[in-house]
Amino acid sequence: MRPSLLARPALAVFLLAGSLGLAHADDLKRSISITGEASVSAKPDVAYVSIGVENAGKVANEVLAANSKTTGDVLAALKGAGIDAKDLQTSGFTVQPQILRPQNSSLSSSDDSPSITGYTVANTVNVTLHDLPKLGDVLDKAVTAGANSIDGIQFDVSNPSALLDDARKAALADARRKAQIYADAAGLKLGKLVELSENAGPVVGAVYRARMATAAVPIESGSNTLNVTVSVRFELDE
Template sequence: MNRTTTALILGAALTAAAAAPAIAQSQPNGGAPLTIQAVTERPSLNLSAYGEVKAAPDMASISFGVVTEAPTAAEAMRQNAARMTEVMAALRRAGIPERSVQTSGLNLSAQYDYVQNEPPRLRGYQANNRVTVIIEDLAKVGTTADAVVAAGVNQIDGISFGLKDPSAAENQARQLAVRALQGKAALYAQALGVELGGIRSLSEGGGYTPRPPVMYARAEMAMAGADSTPVAAGELTVRIDITGVYDLR
């Protein structure tokens, strides 16, 4: 048998193996049969969609701080501790439970004056104590901010609004996302003139994200005698993104 004949026979054997759905071959030494499976990629649709719902927030988070400066580190910390003690008492009087108050930062740093062509001159020390407060009654947001400022807070970093339990809004967004995905898949199948098969895979992204804090200028604040600070909660957007792969027939 010449080389050309051998190549033709081998090519025909491989073609037959690829066309067959499965071929079992015996392994040497009594091993398990080896199965050669022909793989045929079926046409499919890979689509994305999203569902989005609006929800009214039912909680808020305020971050603020007490900043003090003094000639010595010990004096800066002492003044800061005294003012922060007054702030904590004001929070209790405002009805904020201890579990909703968390220290988010405590810093002590040296402060220098810089003059051109002269070495830095130590001016003193700055103590910075920052607290984050969760407020579950939105009616108390403005009055709480006023209370802590009156008690000694001189920096407010921002306020953010959120949901105590976002699962209901997320589930509603999921349903909307699936409906949008199904509608899009049916539209593509109709436009292509083919029949839409079952869904092969489905993946999810997105979800509930609290609204970023609304930032306030870090400056000395004097609220005594002023009306309660107005605060508007607005609405939150809860979005679910999904991707699905459908078979086409």
């Protein structure tokens, strides 16, 4: 399917150096500077998701052991669902004490000192999924294995180069079209292109967050938009 290209208006600036009596000879050429923009929509083909396991208890070693076992089960479930080991990366691991702070503390009383009541252990793994139709099933398997945190699912286009090339052509055409309108309005002819610069980048698609998910997880990847903006300068002739 041919991508849809959307253009947005931008501000044009005439550089009529010929009207400046003190300008150098190289600056006397009339010109117009303007921006052109274009967007292309693309269906994502890769997803990134953080899957975590969090445990709490009174004894640190016991909580750590429980978290390690569950995290191992989750990793095994992900690999069993077809996720390659290179697409699994630990992104966070914490062991934190749970501290009880008395509401009515007194500096003169040692009984009102903060006390540790337990520990929380969390382990988070970043997952890259290249088969998007399997995403819901992968999340279901992870939760079944013991994951209790699913956060920040992001969808992306793995190879946007060809799509950006279409947007680049459309952005330059947009800039030329607008420059021609201003040239015609000024009674001048649009000359050669003398300057061009680009600013290109993707717009992040939808983000899905879930905690303690159960049953099959319905996921919609939607579409991502990649934008290109070009800044150009054309000479203007009589």
